[in-house]
Amino acid sequence: MDYSITKFLWTLLGLFIVTNWGMLMSSTMRRINARVSGRIGIPWYQPWIDLVKLYSLRTQLTHGTMFYIGPVFRLMGGVGMFLFIPMVYGNPIWSNYSFSGDLVLILYFQFFGMLGMALGASEGGQPYSAIGISRGLSQFTTIEVPMTLAVISLAIQYQTLSISEIVAAQQGGITTWTMWTNPFATVAAMLSLLGAFGHSPFNLVKAPNEIPIGPPTEYHGTFLGVLRTNGAILHVAEAALFMNLFFGGAGSWFELIIKTFLIYFWSVFVGTVFPRFRIEQSVRWFLKVPTIIGIIAIILFL
Amino acid sequence: MIKKWIILGILAGMGLIFFDLFSAFRGNETLGKTADYYARHGAEEVGASNIVTAIVVTYRGFDTLGEVTILFLTAAIISFVLKIRQEDILPNRPIRITSELLDSASQVIVPVIFMVGIYIFVNGHLTPGGGFPGGAVIASGVLLMILSNPNFSVSHKVIAWVESISGVGFVLLGVMGILFAGGFLDNRVLGLGDFGKLFSAGIIPFIYSFIGLKVGAELSNILGAISHAQNEKN
Amino acid sequence: MEYIAISTGFALMLLGLWGILSQKNLIKIVLGFTIFDTGINIVMVSIGYVKGKAAPILDVINASEAANKIVDPVPQALVLTAIVIGLGVTALMLVYVLKLHREKNSLDINSFKDLKW
């Protein structure tokens, strides 16, 4: 357990890398989306421009205290995920603070940001926020079902909940990756990931042309900037988590970048093909195929 | 119709029970334990030549007290149930006139009936009869009086006195049994006297007289109450 | 002899019961009871009968040999009591009938079903 300043600074560096990589990924995603629909899309550096603009806006409006600290919660959620996930295998520096908790901690820390965001947005009193949140929560309950099943399956397989140990167990070449040794769990988790990233067809939370971007609809300026920052971190952190669990982890930042990119774009590609679900459709869908696959994943290890 | 058959069915069941009871009865050749004792010792212990009286008044005198109580209760209940409020009394009830024959005959017979009744209970320990038959006979005299004169009303005061005094007398005699003899209602408070005489068998004649008076009074009371009840407005 | 008496008693009891259970007129039901009671009284007396013995009154019979000469006095004493009780109950029932008649001007047993369930 290392609480030193050095450790802290290294972690900050990691965070910086992750943030930038996340922003790059998001611009790439938007470009791909644009290309699919026959547009040119934004330049790759657009997110940085947006961020600078947001942080430097002069007018800052707030609906109240919770509204104000909601984004902090949200960002804490993303940063926390990053802090508790070991990024690069075998390197204590890039393992961040993952010594303080295992996979379960990650699974539950997701809620930290969600809840804070939900509360902050709610205080705005904007109906779209509340509708978006209710949709998000509804969908999230079922997204987590295949994920939970997959995690249980992994835990049975590796007899551990420690992410580092799971990665360690996959260090015997590509065939020892979970995606080969436990394909059903991988499939279930990857399907769940589609929902977690919230791209089409599961983008009913932000549903831009329905309830304009949903929960954060009242946020702007610095607050929105914080949320954007968080989005970048969170996407990478989640992809890194999947990478660690199913795809052998990363031995270096390079490997991490490749793998998270592929994981992230799995959801982007799916999203460009399918139209948006309605809430009950989405809820039912997760409880059908992905759940069954998840159950099979457990049965295979019984 | 179905109900009739059900009733018949149930009665058939009761018939079965009664038949079994009948089959269980085999007649008697000798007396049972208790009866044998009464036959052997009744006369000397109680001094009454009528063994039934000995049993009724002494051996099982407590039953008799209950019995008297029942009549007493019945009379009491009837008189409060049939009590008519003053405003409900029909002033002039239309009455069918009694025939001359009944009217005159009753005047002659009633005293005789009373005499017979008194005779029956006074001699209860010697001959068949006793307080109850005697009382009933007296009450029949009262009934005759009511029949012959529908307006005849039984004097509550007299009846109440007779009733109370005889009742209390009965209980007091019983208590004297505890004080002066073997137990409640023991007849040996007085000497047994000569077997077969009127004044014999201890206090049996007194008890039977009280019973007779009380029974007569109760029954008369009941008759009076019922008769009086006809005066109620509908 | 005693068999005839006791079976008559039972027959009367059945008859009385039939009256109680099937008659619709309250007075007849009360009459059923008196018949029923009479039956019981006959049964009781019959039970105390001892073949060929006399009534338990020791005016002619000598007290010393009474045990072999008289019938059982106990049932007779009981019957006496039972009759009086029967009388009391019957009187009470009749008064009830009287009052019931006043109430509804009817003696039909089916008119008195106000209390149920």
Added chain:
Amino acid sequence: MVGPIYIIAVALGLAFVMGLFGKSLKNLSEWAMLAGLGFMTFVSGQWLLEFMNNTRAVETIFTAGFKPPYSINLQMGIQEAFFTFIINVVGLLGGIYLFKDLKQTGPNAMMVFLVFVMSLNVVVMTRDMFNLFVFLEVGSIATAGLILLNNNGNALQAGMKYLIATGIISSILLVGIIYAYYFSGSLNIDDILAANLGASKVTVIAVFLIYVSVLLELKPFPANGWGIDVYTAANPGIGALVSAASASASLFVLYKLASLGGAEWLNYIAIIGGITFVGSNLIGTKQESPNRLLGYSSIGQIGLLTMIVGLSNILGEKMIFIASGILISHYAAKAGLFWLSGIINAKDIKGWAALRKSPFLLFLFGTFVFALIGFPPFPSFFGKWELIMTLATGGHWAWMVTILVGSFIEGIYLFRWLGYAIKLDHDELPDFKIEWNKIFPVWIMAIVLYAVGVYVSPLTEGGMFINYLPLMFVLFLFAIDFLPIYIKNTVSIGGIIWYMFHIYPVLENDLLRLIFAGIFLIGGVLTLMAGYNKKGTRKGFYPMAMMMYAGLIGIIESSSMLEFFFSWELMTAGSYFLIIRGKRSLPHGYSYMLFSIGGAYAILFGFGLAFASGFDTSLAALGDINILPTLAYSLLAVGFMTKTASLGLHIWLPGAHGEAESDVSPMVSAILLKAGVFGLMLLFLYMDRASAGANNLWYVLGWVGALTTLVGNMSAAFQEDAKRLLAYSSIAQLGYILFALSIMTHLGWLAGFTYTINHFLFKAILFLVVGGIVVKLGTHNMYEMGGMIKKMPFSFIAVLISIIVIGGIPPLSGFAGKWLFYNAILEKGWYFQGALIFFSGIVAFLYLYKLIHSIFLGQLKDNHRTVKEISAWILVPSYILIIGIMIFSAFPHWILKPIETMIAPYFSSQALMWDGTKALTSYGYWDGTTIMIVVGTAFVLLLTWLIVLSAKAKKIEQFNIVFAAERPFRPETTHVSYNIYAGYKKALGFVVAPGITIFWNVVSTFVLEVANWFRRIYSGNMQNYALHVVLYIVVFYLIALGGF
């Protein structure tokens, strides 16, 4: 010593003399009657005392000075003394009660009354068969007369029915007696008993006739229409006498003659009693008329006692204790209830709502109802306890089931009735006069119940250890109930705190109990603090709350099964009264009570099996149940689960907790439910882990727990009522606990404890705060709230912290539970249940968000613009609890380590290791302290960053938003709260379809319909009733002697 014969002599003498009193002495006759009754009471009481104090020989009274069987003899032993005493007491009190009615009818009625009581004395004392008959007749004729004290058509009809039926019955008895005389040559009961008439095929018929007529006198179901009508139509004062005195006497007759036929006949008696007990109570469920209902209840109770007499061979020497315990409760309660009925004079049990006008009468009513059902501290409680234990010892399951089912059915109508009296909305409450002579006897009966209960409790095995100290405190609070709230509240809190110090040394070395004692007592103090907020006197609240706490702490303290059950019932009673205080709590209090009684009986049955296994009365007996262990464990578990509201047994909870008063909800939710948890913990620790039955049970309970969680959470998400939402949340949380305990591993139990402590902390906060808000805003509906964060920031923070704990979000302590859960499930291998549990865990976010959003966020309503923060008296305890949460979150090892050490001996592997503040299992690790530090630091840094970036953020007005191109102006239409999970409901609403509620509704409808069907035999036709009697005789004959 005054001889018993003087009871008769004086009564009769007085009765005979009264005729002389005439008009001038009319007033004297009443006093004479009372004096006579008083004398009779004195004589029998004197004998009873004599017999109880020393071993005085049985006194035999020979009438006429001859020895039996040649003369009639009476007997005065302790039993006779007891029975004559209770008969005379109720006679005397009844005389006082009927003072005015008797006066109105005149001396004749008084004579009848006096003779009636006297005849019952003789019936009890006589040892002569025919004498018994005579005085039974005296009694029935007197009854037929007393019925007419109510001079109306109904009374007349009832009296006629009574006369006809008893006429037939007594005739049959007479035939039986004469045949018994014929066969045995004697009329003396002892001689007849000695003649062993049951042995011969010929003589047995006399036995049959005597039995059937004595039983018919006890009004067996269904040949009892005539008896019920008497209760219905007679003056309630007479009903009391018939129910308490006549029935006791008849019962004693049955007892005297019980050995007439032999064992086989006792079986018949028991069966007849059992049928009557269940059947009569069943029909009672459909009754609305108070007197008739009491009639059914009386007959039912007498059925139970008949059954006990029939079981005398099985019960052995315990029989007397059991029977007198139940008899005295029936006697006092039924007399009291009839008398109350006479005071209130309502046609319908709903009219008893009038009792609310007089809290003392309501108290009496409650006392009687609880005494009838067999709650502590009444004698019937001890009677029933011994009864079940003794029956279990002999393995008589069927009888146990009969008794418990019958008692339960009795509870159905008695508690409906009590509920009506306490709560029913009634437009016009009928007025009733309170006359001293009518109230006084009722009071005496209530005092009798309490006194006898306390007196008999040491006579049961283990009963002497019952701690009456808390109950004395309850009594004291009753006495000061007129004082203002703040005094009583302080006294109550003081009492609890004192008890904490008192109990701490006792429990110091028993951490399991210490934890629960902490939850109960500390929770008690904190929830009571909220009471300072209320004004007025709050009548009845403090005694009942303290009764609940007395029960709770009693459960902790108890070392024997009896003490446990005693406290359990006490807690149930107290909490029932607390719950039913809520405005719309009537149906919920009722269903709470029904589930509680059902559960208590399941527990009782289980305890019976435990006792029978080793004749051990201590709780340790649960450890070696070798008779039907699986059944016993299941029953006990079901019993405890009625309190934890597990799926299937949960339908009472949402209403009960949701509608309760604002500070009662936290008591019954955060604290009371833990009693069930404690019970389950005890049970699980004692269960035999090697047996397949136990493991199967745990497996089933695991699934039940998981499903409970899912249904609870999902139902909560669809609630619009804030308190119901929390109530469903409690159901779910208790589901987690049940699941965790069922895992039966070291980790599972740690998770269970974590959940237990957490649930206590956050649910107390939530119910306190939300309850306070509900009161403040005057609505339960969340969609009518909104925007409260600006008005009630402290409440908001409290709720926020609580929901973070519920959600299991790190870094707060809820996460500890979730983490332990994962590890425990993996270790145990309950993967699918585990997945279900985690799924439900996420579903919880739906309601958590709904709760906090709908109340605190969103749009502030116009009518709430002036609302202030809730009372400090609610916030202070909440914040104390929050401190608890914070400590538990940051330093979980402080609490979990000792728990771990405590439970370690029970489980083979110590699966959890500690490395400083870090918890380790074979699967994973978790460091609460570090997480707290990391998250805390990061949060502060980020917040600082944001503040630096947007220090000048400007606050804007509520409606400064735009959606759908409009600027809203009405908060009602802008606050998104109502049915926000509509889509979710569409997809998964089937999970919360009210299947369980429908199931229980069907069950209750079925029971009521069966009752309705059966009661058609009571057609009202007196001839039919006679027919029933005769048919009963015939059928009984055919079954007993007809060779069937």
